[in-house]
Amino acid sequence: MSTPAAAVExxxxxxxxxxxxxxxxxxxxxxxxxxxxxxxPNGAGKSTLLRMLAxxxxxxxxxxxxxxxxxxxxSTETLxxxxxxxxxxxxxxxxxVSEMLRFGRELNPRWDDTRARRHLDDLAISPRSRIGRLxxxxxxxxxLTMCLAKRPELLLLDExxxxxxxxxxxxxxxxxxxxxxxxxxxxxxxxxxxxxLATVCDYVIILSASRxxxxxxxxxxxxxxRMLLGPAAAAPPVPADGAVVSSVTTGRQTTMIVRAGQLxxxxxxxxxxxxxxPIADPxxxxxxxxxxxxxxxxxxxxxxxxxxxxxxxxxxxxxxxxR
Amino acid sequence: xxxxxxxxxRPQILAALGAVAMLAVWLTATGLVTGHSPAWKxxxxxxxxxxxxxxxxxxxxxxxPLVAGEAGHRTQRLAWTxxxxxxxxxxxxxxxxxxxxxxxxxxxxxxxxxxxxxVSIAASTNSGGFSGVxxxxxxxxxxxxxxxxxxxxxxxxGTALGAVIRRPGWAFALGIPVFAAGRLLVEDWxxxxxxxxxxxxxxxxxxxxxVWNGWLLNSGLVPAGRTSPVxxxxxxxxxxxxxxxxxxxARSMAADAHCAALAHVHYVMQFQPASHxxxxxxxxxxxxxxxxxxxxxxxxxxxRKWSS
Amino acid sequence: xxxxxxxxxxxVPAYRQLVxxxxxxxxxGLLQPGDQLPPVREVVTQITINPNTVxxxxxxxxxxxxxxxxxGRGTFVLAxxxxxxxxxxxxxxxxxxxxxxxxxxxxxxxxxxxxxxxxLSVRPPGTSAGATRMAETGREEIAR
Numbered sequence: 001m002s003t004p005a006a007a008v009e010x011x012x013x014x015x016x017x018x019x020x021x022x023x024x025x026x027x028x029x030x031x032x033x034x035x036x037x038x039x040x041p042n043g044a045g046k047s048t049l050l051r052m053l054a055x056x057x058x059x060x061x062x063x064x065x066x067x068x069x070x071x072x073x074x075s076t077e078t079l080x081x082x083x084x085x086x087x088x089x090x091x092x093x094x095x096x097v098s099e100m101l102r103f104g105r106e107l108n109p110r111w112d113d114t115r116a117r118r119h120l121d122d123l124a125i126s127p128r129s130r131i132g133r134l135x136x137x138x139x140x141x142x143x144l145t146m147c148l149a150k151r152p153e154l155l156l157l158d159e160x161x162x163x164x165x166x167x168x169x170x171x172x173x174x175x176x177x178x179x180x181x182x183x184x185x186x187x188x189x190x191x192x193x194x195x196x197l198a199t200v201c202d203y204v205i206i207l208s209a210s211r212x213x214x215x216x217x218x219x220x221x222x223x224x225x226r227m228l229l230g231p232a233a234a235a236p237p238v239p240a241d242g243a244v245v246s247s248v249t250t251g252r253q254t255t256m257i258v259r260a261g262q263l264x265x266x267x268x269x270x271x272x273x274x275x276x277x278p279i280a281d282p283x284x285x286x287x288x289x290x291x292x293x294x295x296x297x298x299x300x301x302x303x304x305x306x307x308x309x310x311x312x313x314x315x316x317x318x319x320x321x322x323r
Numbered sequence: 324x325x326x327x328x329x330x331x332x333r334p335q336i337l338a339a340l341g342a343v344a345m346l347a348v349w350l351t352a353t354g355l356v357t358g359h360s361p362a363w364k365x366x367x368x369x370x371x372x373x374x375x376x377x378x379x380x381x382x383x384x385x386x387x388p389l390v391a392g393e394a395g396h397r398t399q400r401l402a403w404t405x406x407x408x409x410x411x412x413x414x415x416x417x418x419x420x421x422x423x424x425x426x427x428x429x430x431x432x433x434x435x436x437x438x439x440x441x442v443s444i445a446a447s448t449n450s451g452g453f454s455g456v457x458x459x460x461x462x463x464x465x466x467x468x469x470x471x472x473x474x475x476x477x478x479x480x481g482t483a484l485g486a487v488i489r490r491p492g493w494a495f496a497l498g499i500p501v502f503a504a505g506r507l508l509v510e511d512w513x514x515x516x517x518x519x520x521x522x523x524x525x526x527x528x529x530x531x532x533x534v535w536n537g538w539l540l541n542s543g544l545v546p547a548g549r550t551s552p553v554x555x556x557x558x559x560x561x562x563x564x565x566x567x568x569x570x571x572x573a574r575s576m577a578a579d580a581h582c583a584a585l586a587h588v589h590y591v592m593q594f595q596p597a598s599h600x601x602x603x604x605x606x607x608x609x610x611x612x613x614x615x616x617x618x619x620x621x622x623x624x625x626x627r628k629w630s631s
Numbered sequence: 632x633x634x635x636x637x638x639x640x641x642x643v644p645a646y647r648q649l650v651x652x653x654x655x656x657x658x659x660g661l662l663q664p665g666d667q668l669p670p671v672r673e674v675v676t677q678i679t680i681n682p683n684t685v686x687x688x689x690x691x692x693x694x695x696x697x698x699x700x701x702x703g704r705g706t707f708v709l710a711x712x713x714x715x716x717x718x719x720x721x722x723x724x725x726x727x728x729x730x731x732x733x734x735x736x737x738x739x740x741x742x743x744x745x746x747x748x749x750x751l752s753v754r755p756p757g758t759s760a761g762a763t764r765m766a767e768t769g770r771e772e773i774a775r
Contacts, residue, residue: 075408076406082404088400094334177682180682198639
């Protein structure tokens, strides 16, 4: 297989359960070799997206390609290249750890048993243990080990570190990152704790209200957003092609996150010009926001808040009451 | 994958094996005791009838959790993201479960061949007991190859219901009435006509040895020269009034026969003779095997479409 | 071999933190020419960091001429960017500075005043390079 231009590409992808859309109009393009963070609140559609990419859920709308293969290709070849960690970390509870590994060995031609055993050895998880008797953290480690031992080209990990204690979280991330170095795999991992992602990810997809709010290179995302602090009454000095992502007024001060250029969801980040953001208004203090602050701003903002044409946002766009 | 199919289904397979083993011990014990001292127990059709439920319970117990059991801890999400296409995964599981169901039911039916014989010899000294006539439903349903057919039908029914409703308990519970209904429908409406029945006519209404050793379907007084009722009439249709006037005064069987001859009617007994046993066994097994294949098709479609 | 740390709350980009730590280690003589930087695979077992970020930091250091990557062997320290003082000398200088800070405090200077004096002394007379350079590099990063 030749290296595809994108590890994952989706166009207008959507999933409907009954009348409710769990995910709608989702478009993004993840270049290979990246570690992408999929962030958003619970119920934003993160798991739905990952399940569709893993091939266990059928999209209701749109298209997707995974490692260059079109959606829903259920061949041995496609499946062997994808490592999927479900949110529930499903494992056969009556199995011993060694039986779980044999399960992986029997079902995966590229299975790396040495790696699996080394990981579990490092984590002091005995192959004799019953899965059902392991702690939640150990089960998560076994589930991740099952993923990594496939030596996949794409890892889809749904909340891999959720509900883990800091030590287990650290161990798990290190094992994951080590495998990424060894295999050069692309990773798409979801989390609702942005702090986990800041140093690990180099690509970020923000999902909220069943839609992609932002998808792009972490560097570009950071460079194209600014936090403005200024008087509540004044009009913010937002560049003509920019937009206010969120605005919070506390007493006389307004804090807003603004975005330069058209770094719109679905647009490849590399196509974006680096945003200069020449904001020169003495009334406003300009600060570079952290990823945390940017993510929060997008989670606060509602889709209709972003203007279609420049100029309309000028005053009081997306006001959010300070709590 | 063979190991995986075996390991995942091991609890159900072992439970089924245990249940069949316990039953085998019971059958062997009662068979030996009855054979040694026939007076020990008087076996009726009803006693043997309890065994009818066995293929259904066995098949459903193996089939219902086959796919639906994965949904409990969502392990299908693990299985379907390994490097094996879903349909191949399913094929291995169905093959494993199906072979176990067929194997256990075949073993069971082999034991029942012996047991029904022993028990019927003991009962035959009493009237009304379990006759052991193999063409009659009481024995037919627990001997030969139909037991394997019923078990496979129940197994496929369990997997299909499980794949559609995704809950093993519900699939099992719903499977029992469906299995029972399917069995009764075929036995009452289809089996009598699977092979053309034989008829025996007499003026006295005393069955021949062939009728005695066959499965009596219908009997009644029909006009002389016919082997079935006049079209539009049932087997219970009344003969001419002159026949009853005559038999009211008849004091012997010969007199009865004379009355029938005078009224131009005779007794006809429609029955499946013992010689049709294997033809009926084969046809009915084929019917249930066919239904099982259709149900397995439903399972495959449901699993392919399963979006979690 | 150097062991990296990462402060996610500092606001400084992770790769910048790695670059700074290598520079600091070279400056303090903890890393000598010929020493190997930890392989990326090892770095990610110490700190939770994107391997691409480590690659990027090593590339930056390489383009500065501080280290050199050798195909298949690893990344090695080439030479100190400034003549590295001997560790004993550094310790001696540190002691003197601590003594000086004590004197400044006794004279009534607050921390800000001390920092301003230090900055003034570090900057060579008549130029704007030197001490301000580091700060500017940081700002350039923000602007990028």
